[in-house]
Amino acid sequence: MGSYDFNQNIDRKSTASVKWEMVKQVFGEEDVLPMWVADMDFLPPREVVEAIKNRVDHGIYGYTFVRQEAGEAVAGWQKKRHGWDIDPSWIVYSPGVVPTIALAIQAYTEPGDKVMLQSPVYTPFFDMAKVNGRTVVNSQLKLIGDTYEIDFEDFEQQLKDGVKLFLLCNPHNPGGRVWREEELIKIGDLCLQYGCLILADEIHSDLVFKPNKHIPIASIKEEYKKIVLTGIAPSKTFNIAGLQSSAVVIPDKELRRKFTEQQKMQGFFSLNVFGITAMEAAYLHGEPWLEELLVYLKENTGEAVSFIKAELPDIKPVVPEATYLLWLDCRQTGWSDEEIKERLLKKGKLGLNLGTGYGPGGEGFVRMNLACPREILREGLNRLKISFT
Template identity: 40%
Template sequence: MIEPHFGEIGIAEYIANRRVDASMDFDAPYSRKGSYSIKHDGLEEIFGLTGEDLLPLWVADMDFPSPPVVQAAIIKRAEQGAYGYVGGYQPQYKDIVSAWFAGRQDLHVDKRAFLVSDTIVAGINRMIRTFTQEGDKVIIQTPVYPPFHRAVINNNRELVYNPLKKTAAGYEMDYDDLSTKIDDKCKLLIFCSPHNPVGRVWRIEELERLWEICSRHNILIISDEAHADIVYSGNKHINFLNVAAQAKESVIVCTSPHKTFNMAGLHISNLIIPNEYLRHAYVRMLTREGYARPNIFALVACMAAYGQAAPWLDELLVYLEANRDFIARYLAREMPQIGYYKPEGTFLAWLDFSAFGLAGDKLQECILRQAKVVLNAGAMFGVEGNTFMRLNFACPRAQIERALERIKNALYCKVQ
């Protein structure tokens, strides 16, 4: 049987015809070296280190292949041979994207609210320029994803820190601190849900209280929900637009398939802006900055992921949750001094090394130079992270075990 040409059928039909297997062996060794991966190939550039003995568990992408249907979509589009200007993908694209959010998050908004963009970080930077003026204040809740800090500072806005509270049970928002810091210059709050790096999946009552405070003071909430699909048993991600009926007028939700399907190198995001005035203002900023159409490979990858890769994601979540729990058991048995709240979402472990008397550069030196494990330094997420390191557990479990063994040996030698 002659396989249909891409030009004769849509990518979704092509994938369905090929019956691409969604199952994965997440324990299988998988090398990304030589693929221009910053996580693996950028170590010399970033840290000045080389060597086969380094274990990179830092940058928040996965050491698994992307879903087979995503690979198939990209390969098939590449085989078509022409890589010209993109167009003609509507309304199919928005049908697929909006169906994903309706099915996974019970989110129902007008399809016009979905704007395709490049990356969430680029989108947040544009939103700061669109909805604030130089000298205005923007609130972030530290410790938090470092690009939030940079987006505010690099656009000449003033940062307002509303640190999370660390309790015996985990992290919470500090609403009293937030209320005392709000003044007339506060225009935006950049929110992280699920939270990177502390792993919280926020409850509806927490979101409602945050929205009530911000709406009372006319503060626009930009909710980065990049990790929304990575949520573990007993937890449920609440899209911020579902918090209240009025939230659709004062909240923008930033989404992307990057974390869910390990495709961060394919720059594409879907920004959900139900408020028509805000949406048109953002589109005008896109136009001024010269953003035109999405990359063709990112486009077909996103459609394949949201349209066909749900079974792959369901398998992934089982594996990641087991990795999360493995870390908890290992630390309890071998290094109980390390503080660790099992994350409710994300594939990131936020590890507290304060019991070892290590912080900042000394902590980084011990883990990086002695253990030969590459983690993200907690200080880059805010001063609250000075005794922490962030470990990415989206990798084969054997790799995590090797990394923890090395860290244990390095810390043991240090305290001796």
């Protein structure tokens, strides 16, 4: 038994929780068990909560800057967890990785320029490119067995046609892949060759299951520092997304200047005081909590995969190497996406993400959030069974 109780079932209603209180708006049904949006139903590390309480107790919440200690905490975490030596001066702060994606698109491309992604992928990759008037280029991933692979022939062809910015999702959401060093080198070398910048969304990098290992692409070769910016955050790792604090690691001085200039144009100057406090505390003191969390999440994943294979043979789980998200291939059921949605909501009363939201290759899939107490997990799995039988 560990030091943290992840089985504790905490009522999150009346806290303005997107996951639990927007069920009616999102699914059109009130009595749906929400296992969709990527946040966890666990308390964050005690040290994070205490740090926030101490800051609240001070009582004055005036204009705040991000202290040097926070940058050192970010750098120290990257070194310890991922073996990446970063200079704190490379760090720029942002309310979140999605705002970072938008800022990068605005800072490094012009309307009409091509922005490449690899579907099925995190929905805001598409959204941020489209709302900023850029052309979305898709190099779709290939599902080989239950593992996603990169089609490097297509990837290079797209780059040849003039892509300005590539959005890399590592670890991959929703597929759960942790890209290997040789794959990242191919990506980096091709982007160098064709003059394409890389924004690496590495928000799930701390949620990797052994023996898999996350490798920041910017850490592999010195030359990559000229073309890579990396979005990281404590939000997914420590379940503090509502505090809206993230960091962008931009080693290249000119790229960093362009990014911060774009921030100034939007009137952004600093994170909020509680986001700063939580980020620093999480990276300094959160590791023991994270180690226990990873064990719990791996057990949840194992139980979910075993249940689905035993009870729902037509559903094929893509077993994740990282993240607490389970990507389920429902194509063998023969049902359309609309039928899958109808069954989940009307029969099972279960709220999952439909795969169509993740672009081409997502048809016939659903995404299930497993970061919840085991009692909720088992209820969700039973509802999944009811939905599809």
